[in-house]
Amino acid sequence: MAQHYDCIVVGSGHAGSSAAFSAAQSGCKNVLVIDKCPPEWAGGNGYFTAGAHRIVHGGLQDILSLVSNVTPSEASKIDLAPYTSDEFTSDLQRLSGGQSDPQLADTLVRESRQAAQWLKDDIGVDFVMSFNRQAYIVNDRQVFWGGMALSVNDGGKGLIKAHSDALNRIGVEKMFNTKAVRLVMKDGQVDGLVAEKVGGDGQPQEIAFTTPSVILAAGGFEADREMREKYLGKGWAMAKVRGTPYNTGDGFEIARSVGAQVAGDWGTCHSTCWDANASAETGQRDLTNQFTKSGYPLGVMINSQGERFVDEGEDFRNFTYAKFGRAILSQPQGIAFQVWDSKVIDKLRQEEYGDGVVDKLFANSLEELAEKLAGKGLETSAKDRFVRTILDYNSAVDAHREQNSDVRWDPAIKDGSGTLGLPLPKSNWALTIDKAPFMAVKVTCGITFTFGGLAIDPVGAGVLNEKGNTIEGLFCTGEMVGGLFSGNYPGGSGLTAGAVFGRKAGQSAAQRVKRT
Template sequence: MSATCYDCIVVGSGHAGSSAALSAVQYGCRNVLMIDKCPEEWAGGNGYFTAGAHRTVHDGLPDILPIVSNVSTEQAQKIDMDPYTTDDFSRDIMRLSDNRSDSDIVRAVVEGSRGAVQWLKDYVGVPFILSFHRQAYEVEGRQKFWGGMVLSVEDGGKGLIAAHHRALHRAGVQIWYNCPAVDLIEQDGAVTGVVACRNGELLELHSKSVILASGGFESSPELRRKYLGDLWQAARVRGTPYNNGDGLTLAKKVNALVRPPAPSFAEAGCHSTCWDYNAPLDHGSRVLSNQYTKSGYPLGVMINSKGERFVDEGEDFRNYTYAKFGRRILEQDGGMALQVYDSKVISWLRKEEYGDGIVEKIWGDTLEDLADKLSSKGLKDKARFLETMQEFNKAVGAHRKKYPNLKWDPSVKDGLSTESVPLPKSNWALTIDEPPFLAVRVACGITFTFGGLAIDPETAGVLRDSEQKEAVKGLFCTGELVGGLFYANYPGGSGLTAGAVFGRRAGKEAAKLASY
């Protein structure tokens, strides 16, 4: 077995791993190696499949404008954007986790978010844009941002990973693909490298530090069943097929602490979203990537095969509910649901997700006509479907009569409800009665798992499962492998931000070790 020495070794080629490698170089590492089990054509991990959304604290539009490249002076005069404070960001993570998230980890992400975004722009060269297409609606001639998250990346996750890999090339970081890490090297209680398999040969790769950024276990049906439950074997993998829990396996070598404890990973859950029913089962599309998302449900209704609604589509803004509604779809008969819209809102649906050639569209000139066509697409009870639509429309009308001054506005929680039905739609409720009618089929797309390794929030050092819970010298973690941050749900855009925050910290600490 041959041996080679490096200043820092990063396991994983995605956004978090790239952030860690670049930070290590910035702070002084001269010989950084990144390894990934995937072939080069799958480089970028799950980050490649995202919309590039980054959630960060900010002081409003004047604070954000210098970061982005898609806003003219004239456009800026027609934008409404409230500041997003540290309290706002912290509160959003905590409320969506029912206060289960580790407050110290949350604080690190929130307080490090603005600096991480600026670093991604200035040091990495990420081309940030204002997320008009996902996080704003034009209302009365003004672009109104909602839901706290305002930043995206030009060309989404593809643009994000391309920027990272240009920066990695400039920084001289070596990248080995088709090179899985199979073990950690440990000496005197410290991690001093990895054993990797390259071209069929086992290599001892020695280093002062190893940074694990290999994602969760969402791509493994067996681990999903083991840790999340039998139901999850049927979920569609939204991103890379190479996130098989390898980081968890490696960390067992040093008795790493996991949060929550591994048998209880179901408590943490996962990011699961409304996903195109016709998407591949075990991996995302490198071409369509995030376009398989179907996030327009606040504008319409979601109905299961029995013809019944099963979620409050207007419970909150989309980016506070989309990561949990996938599970609710998975729980329905056949793991399928139907999103239904009428002509009043079809033009408001994002063309990236609902455009021609992107999704199978099922049209009807009447609701009865639509129901007939849906009967061959998984709808089992046509009569109940029509009853549900009639009850919904009646409830919308009753609420409008009761509150005649309320106005439909998708950029705020407008209070337009169907409060008289057992499961109300709390906001944005409009009658579905103007032809043509559109339905699309959706399933559950699993994005990433929330359980993972416990880390020191200041250094991103992996903690050992002992009474002292001290950090394992030389071992760091970032990205979706970090545990204790999210439980059951999360505010959109915070995952990429967390990957950059802890990636920067891990890289900085790795450089300190390399200098000794």
């Protein structure tokens, strides 16, 4: 006999957990979360994040009401400007090339602050100010940049623990090693779900559930090599998976089989600078986000042929890191080297560049550094070009300074400290690389999540069919939502979106129970 639940959520990550809690909180008497991963892999990609949440806020005092890690004395030395709805919307549209669905974007922005309060008050997420990722010390003050200041204590690990504790507290059931296979429909509406549960003998056993509501939160297809090659293009099989290996696009096929409409940009994804020595197929659960290498705005990135290929100072790090992985993947061998000198090494984040976290190469001259990098992937014939690239860069920095003597280097603002005369400029935070010791690390492309997904109703997170009508009883949140991001995205938007639309999906599922 089929087991009955008021709501079933497919996926145990941040978005799915938000949806499950919301459903139970809003009136569903019995809620089930299923995930094809084993219990030790619970949490999806949310577990591997730094916990950043981008929200609309009124400045320092507003953020202080959400966080637990700031004393009054510390608060007196913090500079944080408000981040308005217009700024958030502008960032979404600017970075997506105007392709972010206006209704989805409006919902995300308008409800972002409320979602953070809900995560804190109801779920118990321990928010902190992100000093180590979003602020620099300038004149003995912590100056926040890029609009975002909110993170989670212990990053994604802390976020998923808070969700797990909350779901246990509210009585949500969880079932792992259980893969959703197909939806059961009746009169065009969701009536159940069929899954395969792997037993102790390792063999899958089909189980059936009856339910009026299924919420899909199963992640994108970033961990599936074939789907990456099919949708993102040739070469994407080489990208390293930053997070869970279980996000392989299953949820999309389940939804398509009942007529769901796909939406958004299926040809791009969130991809970042990633440790070239990290595992190819999965993130590492102890180090999680520490393989990210986001210190490039303070230095330069050079490919295996000895040439720069991006403007490292184009924008704040949280506005460029999600697209620079793609830029690295397009380089020969799909690798690059991040390079700094001793003037800025101490400003690199220890969790990303500390001893034991990454293989760091030091040298007392650029020629020595080039020689060492030749053993790590720099083409032997490119050693002289590598040195010339940095010397030309240094000359361009000096030339810019001579013509802009009033410009001062400041990592907390877009300071205009640039280069002059290079075919590819560095627009901000340009310093000469001329003071030994020099340091370099090898990076590649790490794929985080894919941007293509399903079309949803922004009011209730219901999945739409090809005609634009909602499929009654089918909802969607998290990475599976299509249309929010394209090509790039503002850092911290993904987790916020998971909470906003997860909450809506849970509320809609509860309303459906009341109606039926």
